[in-house]
Amino acid sequence: MKHLFKPIRRPCIKTYLFSLLVLPLCAVQSAEAATISASAVIDWSTFKITAIDIGNGLPTLTWSNQNDNSQVNYGYYYANDSAANWSSGTTATETVSTSSYSKSASSSTSISEIKSNAFIDGVFPYQGLSASSNSQRSGSFTVQGSGLLLFEANYSLTEDVGTSSNSWANSDISFNLSYYNDGHSGSVNHNINRYISNGSAPVAETDVLSVALVFKDGWSGNFSANTSVSVSGYDYGSGGGGSVPLPGAFWLFGSALATAASLRSARTIRMMKSFAKVAG
Structure with missing residues (x-):
């Protein structure tokens, strides 16, 4: 029995054994799951239009048309849903799932909210993944009387890239208001954009979105409320999931x-x- 183990003590055999043990270990690195998400929501249940007297009485408005639209994007393709009013609502969704990862994007409008979501989760070595969505509620109106019109609603934004490397998330929300009449026009917008990348702290924000303009009797106006989000990640195979050959x-x-x-x-x-x- 002693002679059977004797060759292993030779330096050349030890070197070969060391190589057989170490080289395979160098070929594999630890996998890490990526979790990337973003959301933008306008709470339509809090939406209101306030008329403010600036010395010419209180203005009122009459809607001439209303439109909703929801859209998700995936590569060269997109899914879209639209409606010619603010009550029926719209929905667009995209989901891709494999054994190692999943990604999804969705957007919707309803009587209670305008919302966009995007999400990536899993491991995808040597691949780039992205997802995005946007939603919009818009309308045209005419104004009777003269004065200031204030449009406002609550909103929330959330973003998180976890501990993922080579990733980013973006969320955007806005109100846009304009008037036009006999060659005169003006516009105002309130836009909030948040962007984070690997190493950034998560975003969790709630506040009030608002825009206001002075209208004169007989003027026409346009209004839109918008949400959009996008997430993206690229896994180089190291620290982001998968083995490194x-x-x-x-x-x-x-x-x-x-x-x-x-x-x-x-x-x-x-x-x-x-x-x-x-x-x-």
Whole structure:
């Protein structure tokens, strides 16, 4: 039994064993799941239009048309849904799932909210994934009387890229208001945009979105409320999920190094044996 283990003590055998153990370990790196999300919501249940007297009485408005639209984007394609009023609502959704990752995007309008969502989760080595969506509620109106019209509603924005590397999330929300009459026009907008990338703290924000303009009797106006979000990530295969295969040159170099080490060890043994014979 003693003789069976004797070859393992030889330096050349040890070198080969070391190579067989270490090189495969170098070929694989730990996987890390990516979780990236973004959401933008206008709480339509809080939407209101306030008429403010600026010395000419209180103005009123009459809607001439209303429109809703929801859209999601995925590569060169998109899904879209629209409605010619603010009560029926719209919905657009995209979902892609595999054994290792999933991504989704959705947008909607309803009597209670205008919303956009995007989400990526899982591991996708050596791939880039993205998802985006947007929704809009718009309308045209005419004004009777003169005065200031204030449009406002509550909103919320959330974003998170977790500990994922090479990722980002973006959310955007806005109110746009304009007037036009006999060659005169004006506009105002309130836009809020939040962007985070790897290493950034998550976003969780709620506040009030508002716009206001002075209208004169008989003027026409346009109004729109918009939400949009997008998320993206690219996994280079290191620290973002999956194994990292080493190039063939590395294996050739490793084999050559192990062979050189073993030959050197064998040569050293032969030289020592020759020296021992001469000394004896």
